[in-house]
Amino acid sequence: MTPTATYRLQLQPDFPFSAAGLAVPYLAALGVSHLHLSPVLEAVPGSSHGYDVVDHSRVRAELGGEDGLRQLADTARGHGLGLVLDIVPNHMAAVPRHNRALWEVLREGPGSPYARWFDIDWAAGGGRVLLPVLAGRVGDELERLRADGEVLRYGEQEFPLRAGTGGLPLAELLDAQHYRLGWWRLARTELNYRRFFTISDLIGLRVEDPEVFAATHGKILELVRDGVVDGLRIDHPDGLADPAAYLERLGEATGGRWTVVEKILTGAEPLPAGWAVAGTTGYDALRRIDGLFIDPVGVAELLGRYQEFASPAGDRGGHWATTVRRAAYRVVTHELAAETAVLTRLAVRICAEDPALRDHAPWALRTAVTELLVRVPVYRPYVTAGGACSREAEATLPDAAVREARAVFAVPEEASAVDVVRELALGRLGDGPDRAAFCARFAQTASALRAKSVEDTAFYRYVPLISATEVGGDPGAPAVAPDEFHAFCTRLARDWPTTGTALTTHDTKRSADVRARIAVLSECPEQWSELLTGPALAAPAAPDPQLAWQAWQTAFGCAGLPADELAGRLGPTLLKAVREAGLFTSWTEPDPGYEQAVSDFVAAGPAAGSGPARSALRQFADALDPFARANALGAALVQLTMPGVPDLYQGTEREYLALVDPDNRRPFRRPPAEDGSTDVSTDEKAVLTTAALRLRRDRPELFGESGTYTPLTAQGPAAAHCLAFCRSGEVVTAVTRLSLRLAGAGGWRGTELALPDDGRPWTDLLTPGREFPGGRVPVGELFAERPVALLSRAVREASAGHG
Incomplete structure (x- = not known):
C-alpha cells in the first residue's frame, strides 16, 4: 500500500508508543495515511533519537516494547492509518555492555562468529581493535580501570575480559585483550573500525554479508510480514558497501513494500535508476x-x-566553492585521517601484489587518495569492484578532478598515483578482497567527507543566507x-x-x-x-x-x-x-x-x-x-500537491519554529483544540494542510503513479511571481513567489492565469463558496483571500467511485 502522505513522529522515552497512540485520532483527522516512526529497535538507554541501535532482535522496551508497537499499529489501523518505520542498516552503537554482538567480538576476538558483523582492520591494530573511550592517556587513567570477575570496568563503562585473563595484573591484563582501550583523541588517526561519519560511538555494520543482513533485519521483516509495518525509510544508504545490492535484497524480503532512502542528491544528480526503491526521503524536493x-x-x-x-x-x-574545498581538506586530513589511512594501506597492498603497480610510494598514494576524495562532486560513487562501470560512476571522479589532483605533485611520474587510485576507486584495478574493500571504502569515505565538510562545516562558515x-x-x-x-x-x-x-x-x-x-x-x-x-x-x-x-x-x-x-x-x-x-x-x-x-x-x-x-x-x-x-503557505502547498508522497514532520501542519537538533527533536505535543476535538479549522496553515491531505486521501488516483503533472504559466507583467501547476487535470495549485518584490513593483497589474476548461467550475478548497470558471482568471482575484490557491473540480459521475 503506497502512502498518500506520512506524518513523522520522533519516538523517545518521553514520547513512547502509547503517547503516539493517543495522537492517532488527531493525525487521522488531518488526512495522512501513515505514521512515520523514528527507529523502534532497542537502542542505548535514554536515547532521544534511536539511531544508536544495540539489539536488532527486540523492539525498544523504553518505548513500550513489541506489544506497545503492535498495539499502536492496531490503533492506527482502526483509524485507517498504517505505519512506516525508519530503519538503520549502516551502524550500531559501540557500547559493549548493551551491544551483545560487539561484546562477543571484544571477548573472543577475530574468531568470534560476530566478527563478520563489523568492518574491523585487525592487522592495523596488531590484532586488536582500538576503543577510544578513555578521558586521558591510558597511563593517566589506570586508577579508574579495574577488573571485576570477567568484566573490566571504567567508570560506568564495561568491557568483557578474554577468557583466562581475569587474574592478571592490570598492565598485563590490558595487553592480553582483543581490544585496546585508548585516549579518545586517538580515534582521529588510529581508529581501525569503520564508523558513522566521525562518530566513534557508532560502529559500521557489514549488511552486505547475507548472515549479517538476516540477523539485523529479522525483526523488521517479521513486523512487515505480520502486517504491522507497511513501508520503510532507510537511513544513510551511502554508508553501505553496496547500496544497490542491499536495496535489492531488502525489496525481495519485504515483497516490494514502499521504501524510500535518505539519499542526498547533489545538484542535478539523479537517483540511481536501478535502485529497488520508490525514491528518496525528499531533500531533493x-x-x-x-x-x-x-x-x-x-x-x-x-x-x-x-x-x-x-x-x-x-x-x-x-566564496562557496572555496569554502567547501577548504572544509573538505580540513576534514579529510583531520577528522577522517584514520579513514584515509585505511585506504592508503589497501592501496599499498594492492600495488605491492602487482608488479605493474609497484614502486608507488605510500605518501604518493595517500596524497592521491586525499586529492581525489576532496574533488568527488557528489556524495559517493556507485560502483562495485569488477562490475561494469557506468558513465554516471565515472562522472563521480571526472577527468578534471584527476588533472587537478595530478597538479599537486611536483614530479609527473609520481602523479601517476592519482590514476592508480582513480582506477581502484572505480573497481577497475587490482584483484581479490583488497580491490573490493578499496572500492567500497573509498565510496563510504567520500560520503562521510561530503556530509562532514559540507553539511557540518561549510554550511556554518558560509552564511550570507x-x-x-x-x-x-x-x-x-x-x-x-x-x-x-x-x-x-x-x-x-x-x-x-x-x-x-x-x-x-x-x-x-x-x-x-x-x-x-x-x-x-x-x-x-x-x-x-x-x-x-x-x-x-x-x-x-x-x-x-x-x-x-x-x-x-x-x-x-x-x-x-x-x-x-x-x-x-x-x-x-x-x-x-x-x-x-x-x-x-x-x-x-x-x-x-x-x-x-x-x-x-x-x-x-x-x-x-x-x-x-x-x-x-x-x-x-x-x-x-x-x-x-506567503513563503510559508506557498512552500507547504507546493510540497503537499507536487509529485511524490509528502512527509510532514511533527507539528508542521501549523506554524512550527525550530532550529537544529536537539531543538527540533522535542517530544510531539498535539495542539489543543478550543473545544477538545481534533478540529484544525482555526489555524490558517492547518486549514491548507488539512484540505490538501484530505484531497490526496480521497482522490489518490490524481497524485499517485497514474497521476499527471502539467505546468501552468501566468500571463502578464507579474507572471514570474505566480507558480502554478495542474494534477491530472482535476486539481490546480497556485502560489505567490517573491511577494515582497511583487508588492514593490505594484502588484499583479492585470496578470492572468489560464485554468484548464472542460465546462466544470473550479472550487476553492481553502475558502468555501468561492468558484472560478475555466479559462483566464485574474491572478489578483485568485489570490484575493490569501497568497495561495488550491482548486478542485467536482468528481465526474463516471469516476465517482474513486472519491
Whole structure:
C-alpha cells in the first residue's frame, strides 16, 4: 500500500508508543495515511533519537516494547492509518555492555562468529581493535580501570575480559585483550573500525554479508510480514558497501513494500535508476521548493553585503566553492585521517601484489587518495569492484578532478598515483578482497567527507543566507526558477511518482517556517544590511562579524517565538554553529573564552528579551510578516500537491519554529483544540494542510503513479511571481513567489492565469463558496483571500467511485 502522505513522529522515552497512540485520532483527522516512526529497535538507554541501535532482535522496551508497537499499529489501523518505520542498516552503537554482538567480538576476538558483523582492520591494530573511550592517556587513567570477575570496568563503562585473563595484573591484563582501550583523541588517526561519519560511538555494520543482513533485519521483516509495518525509510544508504545490492535484497524480503532512502542528491544528480526503491526521503524536493522563494538577484546582492560586513577570507566563507574545498581538506586530513589511512594501506597492498603497480610510494598514494576524495562532486560513487562501470560512476571522479589532483605533485611520474587510485576507486584495478574493500571504502569515505565538510562545516562558515544552508542545498546557487522546478516535477512524475518529499525533518537545520521568513531577506538585502549596521543591532558587540550576521538572521527567522523561549533556544543553536564551523572553537578543541563571548553576545543581543535591539528586530520582522506568510503557505502547498508522497514532520501542519537538533527533536505535543476535538479549522496553515491531505486521501488516483503533472504559466507583467501547476487535470495549485518584490513593483497589474476548461467550475478548497470558471482568471482575484490557491473540480459521475 503506497502512502498518500506520512506524518513523522520522533519516538523517545518521553514520547513512547502509547503517547503516539493517543495522537492517532488527531493525525487521522488531518488526512495522512501513515505514521512515520523514528527507529523502534532497542537502542542505548535514554536515547532521544534511536539511531544508536544495540539489539536488532527486540523492539525498544523504553518505548513500550513489541506489544506497545503492535498495539499502536492496531490503533492506527482502526483509524485507517498504517505505519512506516525508519530503519538503520549502516551502524550500531559501540557500547559493549548493551551491544551483545560487539561484546562477543571484544571477548573472543577475530574468531568470534560476530566478527563478520563489523568492518574491523585487525592487522592495523596488531590484532586488536582500538576503543577510544578513555578521558586521558591510558597511563593517566589506570586508577579508574579495574577488573571485576570477567568484566573490566571504567567508570560506568564495561568491557568483557578474554577468557583466562581475569587474574592478571592490570598492565598485563590490558595487553592480553582483543581490544585496546585508548585516549579518545586517538580515534582521529588510529581508529581501525569503520564508523558513522566521525562518530566513534557508532560502529559500521557489514549488511552486505547475507548472515549479517538476516540477523539485523529479522525483526523488521517479521513486523512487515505480520502486517504491522507497511513501508520503510532507510537511513544513510551511502554508508553501505553496496547500496544497490542491499536495496535489492531488502525489496525481495519485504515483497516490494514502499521504501524510500535518505539519499542526498547533489545538484542535478539523479537517483540511481536501478535502485529497488520508490525514491528518496525528499531533500531533493526540499531544495527545489525552497529555491522558488529565493530571489536570485537579491541573493547575489546579499552576498556582496555579507562580504562587506563580515570580511570573510580563507576558511571563513567568502566564496562557496572555496569554502567547501577548504572544509573538505580540513576534514579529510583531520577528522577522517584514520579513514584515509585505511585506504592508503589497501592501496599499498594492492600495488605491492602487482608488479605493474609497484614502486608507488605510500605518501604518493595517500596524497592521491586525499586529492581525489576532496574533488568527488557528489556524495559517493556507485560502483562495485569488477562490475561494469557506468558513465554516471565515472562522472563521480571526472577527468578534471584527476588533472587537478595530478597538479599537486611536483614530479609527473609520481602523479601517476592519482590514476592508480582513480582506477581502484572505480573497481577497475587490482584483484581479490583488497580491490573490493578499496572500492567500497573509498565510496563510504567520500560520503562521510561530503556530509562532514559540507553539511557540518561549510554550511556554518558560509552564511550570507542561512535558509539556503540546508541538507541537500546549494548555498552557492540557491534560487530555483519556475521552469527548473517544473522540469524537476515532470521528471518525478515520470520516473519516481511515489518518491518522498519533505520540507522539515529531524535533520533540517531550521524548520521550513524559519527558512521561509529568512528567505524574504533575499528580496530586501539593502534593508537587512542597514538594520544590521544600525545602532540598535550593532550595539551588542559580537566576537566576530560573521557570528553577528548569522545570529541576527537566526533571531529574525524565529521572531515569532516568545522572548523568553527564544533566549533558551538560540544560545545552544549558535554555540553548536560555531563549534561545527571550527573557525575559533570546536567540539574537540573548545576555546572557553570565545564560547563565553558568544554566549554573552547572544544574551545581550539576539536573545535579549527587551531593549532597542529586540524592538528594532521585532519591528523589522512585523513589517515582513505578510511576505514570510506567503513563503510559508506557498512552500507547504507546493510540497503537499507536487509529485511524490509528502512527509510532514511533527507539528508542521501549523506554524512550527525550530532550529537544529536537539531543538527540533522535542517530544510531539498535539495542539489543543478550543473545544477538545481534533478540529484544525482555526489555524490558517492547518486549514491548507488539512484540505490538501484530505484531497490526496480521497482522490489518490490524481497524485499517485497514474497521476499527471502539467505546468501552468501566468500571463502578464507579474507572471514570474505566480507558480502554478495542474494534477491530472482535476486539481490546480497556485502560489505567490517573491511577494515582497511583487508588492514593490505594484502588484499583479492585470496578470492572468489560464485554468484548464472542460465546462466544470473550479472550487476553492481553502475558502468555501468561492468558484472560478475555466479559462483566464485574474491572478489578483485568485489570490484575493490569501497568497495561495488550491482548486478542485467536482468528481465526474463516471469516476465517482474513486472519491
